[in-house]
Amino acid sequence: MDLEEPHVETLVVHGGAGVDPQTGAVVEPIIMSTTFERDPDGGHSRGYFYSKAGNPNQSSLERTVATLERGAGGVAYASGSAAVLAALSIAGQGGHVLVPDDVFQGTIRLLRLSLSRWGIRFSTVDMTDSAAVRTALEPDTRLVWAEGLSNPLLKVTDIAQVAEIAHEHGALCAVDNTFVTPVFQQPVRAGADFVLHSATKYLAGHADVLAGVLVVAETSLLDQLRTLQWIEGATPSPFDCWLTARGLKTLPVRMHAHADHAAEVAAFLEQHPAIDWVRYPGRPSHPQHELAKEVMSGFGGILSFTIRGGADIATRVAARTRYFVNATSFGAPESLIQHVASAPTHGSGHLPDNVLRLSVGLEHPDDLIADLDQALDVVTQRA
Numbered sequence: 534m535d536l537e538e539p540h541v542e543t544l545v546v547h548g549g550a551g552v553d554p555q556t557g558a559v560v561e562p563i564i565m566s567t568t569f570e571r572d573p574d575g576g577h578s579r580g581y582f583y584s585k586a587g588n589p590n591q592s593s594l595e596r597t598v599a600t601l602e603r604g605a606g607g608v609a610y611a612s613g614s615a616a617v618l619a620a621l622s623i624a625g626q627g628g629h630v631l632v633p634d635d636v637f638q639g640t641i642r643l644l645r646l647s648l649s650r651w652g653i654r655f656s657t658v659d660m661t662d663s664a665a666v667r668t669a670l671e672p673d674t675r676l677v678w679a680e681g682l683s684n685p686l687l688k689v690t691d692i693a694q695v696a697e698i699a700h701e702h703g704a705l706c707a708v709d710n711t712f713v714t715p716v717f718q719q720p721v722r723a724g725a726d727f728v729l730h731s732a733t734k735y736l737a738g739h740a741d742v743l744a745g746v747l748v749v750a751e752t753s754l755l756d757q758l759r760t761l762q763w764i765e766g767a768t769p770s771p772f773d774c775w776l777t778a779r780g781l782k783t784l785p786v787r788m789h790a791h792a793d794h795a796a797e798v799a800a801f802l803e804q805h806p807a808i809d810w811v812r813y814p815g816r817p818s819h820p821q822h823e824l825a826k827e828v829m830s831g832f833g834g835i836l837s838f839t840i841r842g843g844a845d846i847a848t849r850v851a852a853r854t855r856y857f858v859n860a861t862s863f864g865a866p867e868s869l870i871q872h873v874a875s876a877p878t879h880g881s882g883h884l885p886d887n888v889l890r891l892s893v894g895l896e897h898p899d900d901l902i903a904d905l906d907q908a909l910d911v912v913t914q915r916a
């Protein structure tokens with residue numbers, strides 16, 4: 534027991550705003566004001582002057598996420614993509630960025646359509662293969678990008694290894710921790726320089742907020758990031774920060790439930806005759822299960838599988854579920870099912886067209902399994 538080293542469950546509840554000193558409100562008030570009064574001498578000793586450059590709800594969200602991720606500070610953004618853009622543009626400027634070959638497609642699109650216009654080049658590599666990563670580094674590689682778990686195949690990256698390779702080369706290492714969350718893995722502890730989230734997903738946790746957070750391991754780039762955010766205007770609204778901070782209070786409870794439910798669903802799917810293969814890092818069938826056990830304390834709420842049949846049957850399965858909503862995204866209380874090949878964000882053509890991805894939600898796992906069981910009748914009976 535150590536009062537100075539609280540657990541993640543305690544940090545999410547007490548790591549943010551705390552009791553409001555003015556009113557005694559236990560829950561942080563929402564400060565919607567866009568402008569803040571100056572001091573008589575013209576200063577801003579209370580820390581705020583215009584909400585595009587920061588507001589109290591944003592500050593407490595940033596504090597909580599930075600604490601959870603064991604970083605020195607954080608900046609919250611209006612979306613996860615804005616946080617990705619900030620990390621790539623500040624760390625990759627004037628050089629080359631190395632990203633996983635199955636990185637989130639939005640990150641590839643940012644590199645291809647936006648950052649390339651500013652002279653940032655990129656290439657892709659299998660980030661789980663350390664020899665390949667070393668070979669893919671270029672003399673001007675400034676940033677190596679990793680994801681704790683990849684989408685949709687749930688490949689596991691050894692962050693400590695990638696960070697070491699990047700640092701030996703004089704590059705920085707950024708980790709998109711959206712799938713895993715700080716509940717199960719804290720990349721800064723493994724040596725990452727940046728950790729970022731689409732807070733839209735598990736951090737906010739209720740599919741009703743778009744937000745992002747970028748955490749830095751050291752303070753050196755923090756002021757520059759804050760200034761760029763202010764002048765570029767990718768600031769989240771106070772209400773969205775408040776909703777995200779509220780969602781964070783239940784993050785550990787939700788993540789353990791998501792992971793428990795996903796493990797049960799994966800075990801069910803593995804033995805179902807309609808299924809070819811299942812990828813869930815918590816199952817011994819996952820090719821990197823041993824590594825997953827080493828580097829993360831839980832395996833998240835997302836899994837993928839292929840059914841016996843093609844795109845047509847996969848689409849029909851996704852349309853037949855009752856509790857799994859046929860929708861994109863993940864991290865909500867509602868379970869979601871997505872036919873990967875026809876999703877609007879899908880980009881890697883080398884995946885089979887019968888992959889289905891599940892974001893396993895907070896419903897009772899028996900109900901979720903019953904739901905999948907009836908939907909999979911379409912495969913076994915070709916109904």
Ligand SMILES: Cc1ncc(COP(=O)(O)O)c(C=O)c1O
Pocket residue numbers: 612613614615617637639709711712730731732733743744745862
């Ligand atoms: C891994 C990952 N990173 C970043 C993003 C971008 O987040 P947002 O949709 O909040 O802009 C997403 C969105 O799906 C994601 O899955």
